Every structure is written in structure tokens, then in C-alpha cells.
Amino acid sequence: xxxxxVRGRSGGRPTLEEVAARAGVGRGTVxxxxxxxxxxxxxxxxxxxxxxxELGYVPNTAARALAANRTDAIAxxxxxxxxxFFTEPYFSDMLRGVGAALSDTEMxxxxxFAGSDRERQRLAEYLAAHxxxxxxxxxxxxxxxxxxMLSQLEIPAVISGPRSADETLTSVDSDNYxxxxxxxxxLIGRGRRTVxxxxxxxxxYGAQRRVDGYRDALRDAGHEADELLIExxxxxxxxxxxxxxxxxxxxxxLDAVFAASDVTAAGARQALxxxxxxxxxxxxxxxYDDSAIARHMDPPLTSVRQPIEEMGRAMTNLLLAExxxxxxxxxxxxxxxxxxxxxxxxxxxxx
Amino acid sequence: xxxxxVRGRSGGRPTLEEVAARAGVGRGTVxxxxxxxxxxxxxxxxxxxxxxxELGYVPNTAARALAANRTDAIAxxxxxxxxxFFTEPYFSDMLRGVGAALSDTEMxxxxxFAGSDRERQRLAEYLAAHxxxxxxxxxxxxxxxxxxMLSQLEIPAVISGPRSADETLTSVDSDNYxxxxxxxxxLIGRGRRTVxxxxxxxxxYGAQRRVDGYRDALRDAGHEADELLIExxxxxxxxxxxxxxxxxxxxxxLDAVFAASDVTAAGARQALxxxxxxxxxxxxxxxYDDSAIARHMDPPLTSVRQPIEEMGRAMTNLLLAExxxxxxxxxxxxxxxxxxxxxxxxxxxxx
DNA sequence: ATCACTTGTGGGAGCGCTCCCACGGTACCT
DNA sequence: AGGTACCGTGGGAGCGCTCCCACAAGTGAT
Numbered sequence: 001x002x003x004x005x006v007r008g009r010s011g012g013r014p015t016l017e018e019v020a021a022r023a024g025v026g027r028g029t030v031x032x033x034x035x036x037x038x039x040x041x042x043x044x045x046x047x048x049x050x051x052x053x054e055l056g057y058v059p060n061t062a063a064r065a066l067a068a069n070r071t072d073a074i075a076x077x078x079x080x081x082x083x084x085f086f087t088e089p090y091f092s093d094m095l096r097g098v099g100a101a102l103s104d105t106e107m108x109x110x111x112x113f114a115g116s117d118r119e120r121q122r123l124a125e126y127l128a129a130h131x132x133x134x135x136x137x138x139x140x141x142x143x144x145x146x147x148x149m150l151s152q153l154e155i156p157a158v159i160s161g162p163r164s165a166d167e168t169l170t171s172v173d174s175d176n177y178x179x180x181x182x183x184x185x186x187l188i189g190r191g192r193r194t195v196x197x198x199x200x201x202x203x204x205y206g207a208q209r210r211v212d213g214y215r216d217a218l219r220d221a222g223h224e225a226d227e228l229l230i231e232x233x234x235x236x237x238x239x240x241x242x243x244x245x246x247x248x249x250x251x252x253x254l255d256a257v258f259a260a261s262d263v264t265a266a267g268a269r270q271a272l273x274x275x276x277x278x279x280x281x282x283x284x285x286x287x288y289d290d291s292a293i294a295r296h297m298d299p300p301l302t303s304v305r306q307p308i309e310e311m312g313r314a315m316t317n318l319l320l321a322e323x324x325x326x327x328x329x330x331x332x333x334x335x336x337x338x339x340x341x342x343x344x345x346x347x348x349x350x351x
Numbered sequence: 352x353x354x355x356x357v358r359g360r361s362g363g364r365p366t367l368e369e370v371a372a373r374a375g376v377g378r379g380t381v382x383x384x385x386x387x388x389x390x391x392x393x394x395x396x397x398x399x400x401x402x403x404x405e406l407g408y409v410p411n412t413a414a415r416a417l418a419a420n421r422t423d424a425i426a427x428x429x430x431x432x433x434x435x436f437f438t439e440p441y442f443s444d445m446l447r448g449v450g451a452a453l454s455d456t457e458m459x460x461x462x463x464f465a466g467s468d469r470e471r472q473r474l475a476e477y478l479a480a481h482x483x484x485x486x487x488x489x490x491x492x493x494x495x496x497x498x499x500m501l502s503q504l505e506i507p508a509v510i511s512g513p514r515s516a517d518e519t520l521t522s523v524d525s526d527n528y529x530x531x532x533x534x535x536x537x538l539i540g541r542g543r544r545t546v547x548x549x550x551x552x553x554x555x556y557g558a559q560r561r562v563d564g565y566r567d568a569l570r571d572a573g574h575e576a577d578e579l580l581i582e583x584x585x586x587x588x589x590x591x592x593x594x595x596x597x598x599x600x601x602x603x604x605l606d607a608v609f610a611a612s613d614v615t616a617a618g619a620r621q622a623l624x625x626x627x628x629x630x631x632x633x634x635x636x637x638x639y640d641d642s643a644i645a646r647h648m649d650p651p652l653t654s655v656r657q658p659i660e661e662m663g664r665a666m667t668n669l670l671l672a673e674x675x676x677x678x679x680x681x682x683x684x685x686x687x688x689x690x691x692x693x694x695x696x697x698x699x700x701x702x
Numbered sequence: 703a704t705c706a707c708t709t710g711t712g713g714g715a716g717c718g719c720t721c722c723c724a725c726g727g728t729a730c731c732t
Numbered sequence: 733a734g735g736t737a738c739c740g741t742g743g744g745a746g747c748g749c750t751c752c753c754a755c756a757a758g759t760g761a762t
Contacts, residue, residue, distance in 0.1 A: 013481070015748055026712035031750065041710065058480045062422070063748035065413035066717050082447060092437040099433070103469070108482075111462050118454070129409045130364070366718055377742035382720065392740065414718035417747050 014055040023051035034059060070327070073108040074134040074319060077123065079144060081115035089292060090308055094138055094160070097312020107133075107320065114146070127153055134158075134319045136312075137169075142203045156322040158315045162338060164205050170322060172315045172339045174306035176206040179343035180213025183258045183286045183304050186345055188221050192256035192284055195223075198233040198243040198268060200260035207235075210260050210288065229254065233264045240267025248275050255283055256351070262287035262294045262303055265350075269297065284351040300348035307341050314339055365406040374402035385410060421678070424459040425485040425670060428474065430495060432466035440643060441659055445489055445511070448663020458484075458671065465497070478504055485509075485674045487666050488520075493554045507673040509666045513689060515556050521673060523666045523690045525657035527557040530694035531564025534609045534637045534655050537696055539572045543607035543635055546574075549584040549594040549619055551611035558586075561611050561639065580605065584615050591618025599626050606634055607702070613638035613645045613654055616701075620648065635702040650700035658692050665690055 020030045025044060032040050033048040040048075051057070065071050076098055078085055085091045095111070102109055110132060114123045127135070127149065134156040140146060142163055150157040151168065162171040187195050197214045200207030211230065219225060228250050231243040240259055244267065247254060257272075259265035265287035269279060277283045279299055287294055290305035318337060371381045376395060383391050384399040391399075402408070416422050427449055429436055436442045446462070453460055461483060465474045478486070478500065485507040491497060493514055501508040502519065513522040538546050548565045551558030562581065570576060579601050582594040591610055595618065598605060608623075610616035616638035620630060628634045630650055638645055641656035669688060 016750095017748080020712095027748095028712060028750085028752090029710080032711090035750085039710065044710080056479075058476070060417070060748050061480055061482055062413050062416035063717090064750075066411070066417050066719080067748075067750040069717075069750090071413065082443065082450070086437060086440075086443040089437075092433065096433060099464075108461075110459075113450075125409070128407075129412055131412055367720095368718080371742095378718095379720085379722090379742060380740080383741090386720085390740065395740080411718050414747090415720075417749080418718075418720040420720090420747075 013060070014057045015060070016057075019048065019051045019055055019057045022055060023047045071131060071133050072106055073110055073132045074102075074136060074316075074323070075110040075112050075126075075132040076136045076138065077112045077114055077146070078138060079114045079120075079141070079146060080139055082113050084115075085113065090289075091138070093308035094312040097309035097314075098136060098316045099312075100309070101313040101316035101320070105320065124149065127155060130155070134323045136160075136315050136319060142205075156319060156326060158319040158322070160311055160315055161204075161206055167205075167338065170318050170337045172311050172318065172341070173206065174308075174311060174343050175340050176209035176343075177213040177216075179288065179304040179306070179345075180210040180258065181217040182343060182345045183288070183302075184214050184217035185221070186302070186347070187256040187258065187284055187286060187351060188217070188223070190284060190351060193223075194229070194251065194254045195256040195258060196229040196231070196247045196251065196254045198231050198240055198247070198257060198259045198264050200233060200235045200264070202232065204235075207260055214258060226251075233260060233267075235261045235264055237263050237267040237270075240264035241271045242267075244268035244271035245275075248272075248277075256285070257283060258286045258288075260288055262289045262291045262297075262301060264288075265301055265303075266293055266297060280349065280351050286345075286351050290346050294346070294348070297350070299350050302348045302351040303346050305344045305346050307343070310341055314341065364411070365408045366411070367408075370399065370402045370406055370408045373406060374398045422482060422484050423457055424461055424483045425453075425487060425667075425674070426461040426463050426477075426483040427487045427489070428463045428465055428497070429489060430465045430471075430492070430497065431490055433464050435466075436464065441640075442489070444659035445663040448660035448665075449487060449667045450663075451660070452664040452667035452671070456671065475500065478506060481506070485670045487511075487663075487670055493556075507670060507677060509670045509673070511662055511666055512555075512557055518556075518689065521669050521688045523662050523669065523692065524557065525659075525662060525694050526691050527560035527694075528564040528567075530639065530655040530657070530696075531561040531609065532568040533694060533696045534639070534653075535565050535568035536572070537653070537698070538607040538609065538635055538637060538702060539568070539574070541635065541702060544574075545580070545602065545605045546607040546609060547580040547582070547598045547602065547605045549582055549591055549598070549608060549610045549615050551584060551586045551615070553583065555586075558611055565609055577602075584611060584618075586612045586615060588614050588618035588621075591615035592622045593618075595619035595622035596626075599623075599628075607636070608634060609637050611639055613640045613642045613648075613652060615639075616652055616654075617644055617648060620652075631700065631702050637696075637702050641697050645697070645699070648701070653699045653702040654697050656695045656697050658694070661692055665692065 020027045114120045137159045159169045159171045231247050233239040233243045287301045287303040290303040294301040294303040367381050371378045465471045488510045510520045510522045582598050584590040584594045638652045638654040641654040645652040645654040
């Protein structure tokens with residue numbers, strides 16, 4: 001019995017079958033129309049569409065998911081505590097890009113935080129249950145097990161910022177190498193002779209690339225390499241400060257600094273101030289990220305901007321393609337794709 | 352966890368039936384164990400649990416949703432552009448509360464923005480497809496059609512901030528009336544004699560309640576009512592400014608102002624400054640919301656704090672209860688529930 | 703006229719679950 | 733002893749879709 005539990009017979013939502021009856025066609029045909037198959041005659045299509053409209057038919061997602069073995073949803077996984085998500089514009093920009101790419105799709109976006117162990121546990125179950133067709137992974141640390149878990153579960157995934165030069169996942173990144181070059185070339189172009197670099201955490205691939213860009217830009221400009229001009233930082237303010245102090249000690253003659261992040265630059269600025277160096281008169285300073293602090297620093301900080309929103313859009317499109325590829329067990333082309341987007345130097349008073 | 356990834360000999364994820372076979376029981380029994388039914392013997396339960404663990408069984412959500420006619424998901428609908436969501440701490444606090452209430456639940460949270468017409472269109476389809484079991488509605492404007500749409504679709508919903516005294520939806524609100532009283536009583540307690548009020552948009556129910564609280568607090572303190580001390584605002588800075596100017600014109604002797612929002616207070620502060628009144632020496636000022644600007648204002652603003660996170664938690668619990676009630680077509684008790692949470696006065700230098 | 707395609711269509715067979723009825727077994731009554 | 737309660741359990745009957753095979757009808761070449 002059981003037919004109509006909670007709702008009345010005519011009160012429930014119409015089903016495919018009911019639409020078919022109304023339109024005087026078979027179930028399969030309605031399904032074809034709903035899914036936009038080309039193998040339907042114009043007349044039939046019109047009839048079905050009329051029936052759909054009259055009945056107010058809306059497909060049942062659960063039934064579709066069960067039958068077709070897909071969920072029509074992707075997840076944006078943020079392996080950070082919620083706080084950072086709200087604090088850092090990075091995430092809202094990213095979210096905007098993802099949303100834009102999804103906006104004319106049937107795909108649904110799930111936002112999942114995995115900052116705490118507890119949340120990670122939930123996420124693992126979530127993925128094991130294959131509740132999404134694909135995953136967007138942002139801000140992943142080098143030793144995070146998440147990417148491997150995803151490959152093992154054979155869930156399509158796109159990562160922002162590859163973990164290494166031979167990242168196995170499809171990835172989208174901004175041009176860390178090129179961005180660093182832009183910064184350094186800018187400094188040289190302004191007549192600076194002795195450009196130092198405070199790196200980021202070197203277990204982050206992007207930070208390595210920035211060092212490479214720094215080195216190559218100097219070399220190409222005919223400046224001789226000087227490892228004494230490079231000091232290790234860790235993206236933090238305190239790290240920037242310490243690194244700057246070390247640099248001033250070693251090379252008091254430096255007249256420019258390229259810092260691997262704006263926050264690092266803020267730390268460097270402190271150390272410079274304390275050493276009595278004026279910015280930009282004595283020492284020019286360039287940061288990376290073009291975050292809010294860059295604009296509000298005194299003096300405002302020249303910085304390398306990454307096209308975050310565009311990255312979000314690109315990641316989403318790549319993921320959608322990957323999901324689509326996997327649909328009818330298409331030719332499994334394990335062609336890994338790495339997309340790199342250009343950065344932009346935002347010039348301000350610090351350089 | 353699941354030693355054998357997801358693939359078994361049969362290639363796919365294990366099903367209920369496979370678990371049943373493995374445990375030597377029937378399909379129904381496994382279902383009962385999975386869903387925590389008490390009508391299973393201890394021995395059987397253990398056997399099933401062992402089989403589940405060995406096989407790494409994870410229920411198929413789509414199948415469950417289809418058979419049980421539920422989704423195990425609720426939506427947090429934000430009828431605002433994304434920007435506001437990220438800018439205003441209100442939303443992150445709310446989200447934190449909702450997350451907390453959901454954290455030991457199987458329920459999934461969907462975050463849905465409905466700021467633009469386009470997004471609202473999508474939302475409508477979304478709801479029509481019954482893709483969530485319930486909806487959390489925050490920051491709803493008085494004339495928003497969303498609440499009615501929800502009732503019509505018979506989707507359980509909880510609203511933050513009832514639209515009127517006889518809100519039909521279950522609602523959670525902070526005690527606007529009591530908060531206003533706190534503010535005014537505080538001012539009187541500090542010896543202020545002539546307390547003015549700049550209201551919010553009076554088509555917002557909460558703003559009306561604040562006026563009521565203001566009036567009653569004055570009356571109970573034995574101050575005679577004076578409508579000249581009340582001026583209409585609209586929650587905006589400019590509105591606060593204009594209202595303050597009007598008040599100063601009418602009642603130059605006022606020595607305290609209770610503004611319906613921090614932003615309004617900021618506008619009032621400007622007008623006071625321009626009129627040469629010192630805060631708090633000449634005029635004491637109290638705001639509402641305890642937002643970031645309250646802390647950063649000069650002088651820091653005394654303000655009424657609403658327990659946003661707690662409201663989120665309460666809303667979620669009410670919604671979960673409502674969803675559960677509706678499960679086996681239980682006694683449809685149309686008992687509307689309105690929960691009101693206490694506010695707290697945060698005293699700072701402005702009063 | 704026959705054959706070989708192509709195109710549009712109907713509908714059976716599931717997808718993996720929940721719901722619920724039926725049934726054998728025990729326990730407690732009369 | 734028979735009757736009446738329950739348990740705990742197995743499994744049929746769907747939930748509303750998609751997939752795919754079968755088949756009628758049309759097209760053109762032979």
C-alpha cells in the first residue's frame with residue numbers, strides 16, 4: 001500500500017510517469033526531453049514541455065542520483081578553520097569565481113570546512129559515501145593526506161596550488177615564478193641595485209617558484225647572484241622581521257626587498273623602521289598577494305596580485321570537464337593538466 | 352577504517368544486501384542496525400556491525416533519500432549578496448552556531464545565497480525540488496516572498512527575527528525589547544535625564560520592539576513620555592546623522608541618545624561632533640549590535656550585544672525538531688514557536 | 703521489390719535503500 | 733492446555749529515475 005504516505009494522491013509532486021501520460025508519450029521520451037537529448041522530434045519535445053509546465057514537474061534529484069550514479073554536486077573543501085575563511089579575502093574571491101563558473105550549470109556547490117580533526121573525520125566519511133561528483137581543494141598543505149584520499153577514491157579533484165612540480169592532481173595556480181620576476185624587474189627598473197628576497201615556507205611549492213623567479217630575474221638583468229641576499233621566512237610577520245634583521249646584518253647596503261607575502265613584508269617593514277631605514281627612500285619594499293594589509297600599510301605596499309577569482313573559475317571549469325569525462329566511462333585519459341594564470345603587479349608607494 | 356578502499360570484487364561499493372549476506376542476516380535487519388533501531392538483538396547487531404566494518408560499507412545517500420523521501424540536508428538561506436555575508440560578522444557568528452548544532456548530526460548544511468534575482472530564481476527551483484528537509488532563514492526583509500513560498504511548499508522553516516508579532520513561522524529572535532530597556536536603564540542609571548531614541552526602519556519588527564522597550568523603560572523610571580525625543584532612522588549612518596540633527600534642533604537639552612544600531616550611532620556621533628557636543632561628557636551614546644565599528648569608534652561605543660551564535664544554535668535545534676516531527680506524518684501540531692534570547696549590554700566609553 | 707541503415711519511441715530492468723507485513727519463537731496469562 | 737501478547741527477523745514492494753534494448757517507421761541504395 002503505502003503508495004502515498006505523507007501527501008495526498010494528487011497532492012504529491014508529479015513524476016516522470018505522470019508527465020509521460022499527460023503528454024501521451026513514454027517514460028523514456030520524457031526523460032530524453034528533460035535531459036536535452038537530441039534524439040527527440042520537435043513535436044514530441046513541445047508536447048512534453050507543455051506537460052511539464054502544466055504539471056509543474058520538477059525532477060526528483062534523489063531518484064536521478066540513484067539511477068544515474070551521480071550527485072550533480074561538487075564540494076569546495078577548505079582545510080582551514082572557519083575563522084580564516086571569513087577573515088581572508090582569498091576565500092571569498094575564490095568562492096565568487098567558483099560560483100560564477102557554476103552559475104549556468106545544474107551543479108550544486110557544497111562548502112565544506114575541514115579545519116578541525118573532527119571536521120576532517122566527517123569529510124572523510126562524506127567522500128567515502130561519494131556524496132559529491134568532484135572536489136575543489138584550496139589552500140592545501142604539503143603533507144595533507146586529502147589529495148591522496150581523493151585519488152584513491154577516484155573522485156575527480158582540482159587543487160589550487162600544486163604541491164610540487166609533478167603534482168598528480170589537475171591543478172590551477174597563479175604564476176608564482178612570473179610574479180616574482182615582475183616584482184624584481186620592477187625594483188631593478190626603478191634603479192635598485194641590491195635586491196634581497198625573504199622567502200616563504202619552502203615546503204610550499206609556490207614559495208620555491210618565487211625564489212626561482214627572483215633568481216632568474218636578477219641573473220637576466222646581469223646582476224650577479226648573491227646567496228647572502230636570500231633569507232628564509234615562513235610567510236609570517238615575525239618571520240619577515242627576523243629575516244629582515246638578518247639581511248640587514250649581512251648586507252647593510254641592500255636597497256630593495258622582495259618579500260614572499262604581504263604579511264612577511266609587514267614584518268620586514270618593522271625591522272627596517274627600527275634600523276632607521278626609510279621606505280622607499282632607503283629601501284624599496286614589494287610584497288605578494290595584494291591583500292588588504294598591502295593597501296593599509298604605511299606606506300602602502302607595492303604587491304603582486306594573484307587573480308584569485310579567475311582561478312576559482314578555472315578550477316571549476318577543469319573539474320566540470322573531468323567529471324563529465326568520467327560519465328560514461330569515457331577513454332580514461334590520465335593527461336594531467338596544470339593551468340597557470342598570470343599575476344599583476346600593483347604599484348604603490350613602497351617602491 | 353575501511354581497509355579495502357571502495358572496490359570489491361564486484362567493482363563497486365558494497366550494498367546493504369552484501370552486508371546482509373556477509374552477516375548472515377536479512378536486508379531489513381541490516382537496515383535496522385544502520386539506522387539504530389532498538390528492535391535488534393545484541394548478537395545480531397554485533398554481527399552486522401562486524402560485516403559493515405569488514406566490507407567498509409557506507410550507506411548510499413541517494414538510495415536512502417529516494418526510499419525514505421528525505422534528504423538529510425537543511426539549507427541556510429542568506430537573502431543577501433555574498434559580499435555582505437563575508438563583511439558582516441553577523442553571518443559568520445550565525446554559521447558557527449548552526450554548525451555547532453549540526454555537528455553531532457547526520458544532517459548536512461547547505462549555504463545558499465539569494466541576493467540577486469538570478470540566485471533567487473535558482474533558490475525557488477531548488478526548494479520546489481525539495482532538495483532540503485528544512486530551511487533556516489536569516490536577515491529577511493518584511494516584504495520578502497520567501498517565507499510564504501516555504502509554507503506553501505510545506506517545507507519546515509525557522510526564521511531569525513520574526514516579521515511581526517504574529518509571525519507564522521517558527522522564529523528565534525534576540526530580545527529587542529529587553530535590549531532597548533537595558534540600554535535606556537543604563538543611561539538613566541548613569542544619571543542621564545533626557546534620553547532620546549533614533550529608531551531603525553520601522554517596517555522591521557525588531558526596530559518597533561526597540562522603540563517599545565525605550566518607551567517602557569522611560570515610563571517605568573518615572574520619566575514622562577516625550578514624542579519629541581523619538582526620531583525615525585533607517586539603520587543607516589546617514590539616517591542616524593539626519594535624525595540626530597533633527598533631535599538637537601527640537602530638544603537641545605538632551606543628554607543621552609539610544610540609537611537602534613551601531614551604524615546609526617556612528618551617524619549620530621558625527622552630528623553631535625559638528626554641533627560641538629562631547630561624548631560622553633555632554634551627550635551619552637548607546638548603540639545596538641555590538642558590531643566591529645562599536646569597538647573601533649572614538650570613543651568606543653557602548654552597545655547592546657545579541658547572542659548571534661546562540662541564535663544560530665537555537666534556530667537549528669528548532670528546525671531539526673520540526674523536521675523530525677514531520678517524519679512519519681506525526682500529529683501535525685501547528686503550534687508556532689517563538690524563541691527569544693536575552694541580550695547583553697557591553698559598556699564602553701561612550702556612556 | 704529487397705536489404706541495410708537511421709531515427710524516434712516505448713518500456714523492462716534495475717539503482718540501493720526504507721517501509722511494512724508476515725511469521726516463527728518465547729513469555730506470560732487464563 | 734490453549735490463548736494472547738509481544739519480540740526479532742526476513743523479504744516483498746516500491747521510491748522515481750536512467751539506461752538500454754527492442755521495435756516501428758522512414759530513407760535510400762540495390
